[in-house]
Amino acid sequence: SRQPTHDLMAIHPYNPLEDPYSLYPHSLRNIDELCASIVRSHRETSQYRVEELQALRWKLFSREEIQAYQSKSVDEMWQHCAIRLTEAVQYVVEFAKHIPGFRMLSQNDQIALLKTGSMEVVLVRMSRFFNTENNTVFFDGKFAGTEVFKSLACGDLITAVFDFAHGMCALKLTEQQIALFSALVLINADRPCLEDKGRVQRVQRSVEFGLTHILHRDNQESLMHKLYQRVAVLRSLCSLHMEKLRWFSQRYPLTAHSLFPPLYKELFASEAELLPGNNH
Numbered sequence: 373s374r375q376p377t378h379d380l381m382a383i384h385p386y387n388p389l390e391d392p393y394s395l396y397p398h399s400l401r402n403i404d405e406l407c408a409s410i411v412r413s414h415r416e417t418s419q420y421r422v423e424e425l426q427a428l429r430w431k432l433f434s435r436e437e438i439q440a441y442q443s444k445s446v447d448e449m450w451q452h453c454a455i456r457l458t459e460a461v462q463y464v465v466e467f468a469k470h471i472p473g474f475r476m477l478s479q480n481d482q483i484a485l486l487k488t489g490s491m492e493v494v495l496v497r498m499s500r501f502f503n504t505e506n507n508t509v510f511f512d513g514k515f516a517g518t519e520v521f522k523s524l525a526c527g528d529l530i531t532a533v534f535d536f537a538h539g540m541c542a543l544k545l546t547e548q549q550i551a552l553f554s555a556l557v558l559i560n561a562d563r564p565c566l567e568d569k570g571r572v573q574r575v576q577r578s579v580e581f582g583l584t585h586i587l588h589r590d591n592q593e594s595l596m597h598k599l600y601q602r603v604a605v606l607r608s609l610c611s612l613h614m615e616k617l618r619w620f621s622q623r624y625p626l627t628a629h630s631l632f633p634p635l636y637k638e639l640f641a642s643e644a645e646l647l648p649g650n651n652h
């Protein structure tokens with residue numbers, strides 16, 4: 373018989389030596405429990421519930437409110453957005469802590485994964501609060517179009533974020549699929565400067581099994597390669613964001629180093645950038 377085009381084993385040839393559960397406490401007996409714990413963690417740390425935002429989807433900013441955003445200076449708007457983003461990232465940190473196996477990684481590897489992955493998970497989550505009919509995203513309590521972010525002076529980045537959100541909505545993922553996808557975005561053994569890449573690889577493999585399992589159960593294996601394409605878009609989006617952030621930090625050093633929330637220093641300021649005397 374013809375091999376199914378998406379033979380699950382073709383994606384993840386099972387390696388018996390790499391039992392994904394070798395890492396876990398006996399409590400997680402099977403893949404269903406792994407998926408259930410990631411889905412539960414996603415639901416408990418999702419900051420807003422999709423249903424409650426659905427009810428708000430036509431609550432748009434008034435002309436005056438848009439004017440107010442657009443009359444902010446560049447660094448005021450970046451600072452305002454930074455606060456919103458940092459709130460969102462803190463929920464992602466909570467999500468990460470409940471992914472089976474994440475807490476068994478070294479502190480440094482947990483930070484390394486969050487340093488690069490937290491922004492990507494925020495963007496995946498953001499795309500759930502996106503209204504494709506009027507091209508608006510939930511921000512600051514209402515649904516905002518790209519014009520709200522004009523004074524950030526990075527229209528290409530905002531356009532890329534909106535395009536990404538459109539692309540994610542087109543996949544019509546369920547919350548369970550988003551939960552597993554978010555965990556996979558975060559647990560990535562290819563991240564730079566990991567101490568124990570092998571250990572991260574084992575956790576990543578088990579999360580991949582979980583996602584494959586969920587997609588197989590939903591009879592949507594074809595989504596797998598579409599999701600990997602989304603990951604590639606996420607990477608490029610976040611490097612564009614880092615480029616803007618470097619430009620912004622040079623242009624507004626005071627804001628970048630002293631006004632951004634402390635998380636910035638933990639998650640994003642590399643040693644070189646830390647001003648002398650800023651050492652904690």
Ligand SMILES: CCS(=O)(=O)c1ccc(CNC(=O)N2CC3(CCCC3)c3nc(-c4c(OC)ncnc4C4CC4)ccc32)cc1
Nearest residue numbers: 453454456457458460461509510511533613633635636640
């Ligand atoms: C991470 C903690 S931190 O280290 O302290 C930190 C690090 C960097 C920055 C500066 N970047 C920034 O503020 N950004 C960038 C981006 C657009 C590209 C990637 C995400 C973004 N998005 C939002 C945002 C939304 O944030 C929750 N929610 C809805 N919409 C939007 C906007 C349409 C993009 C709000 C801020 C925001 C701030 C803080």
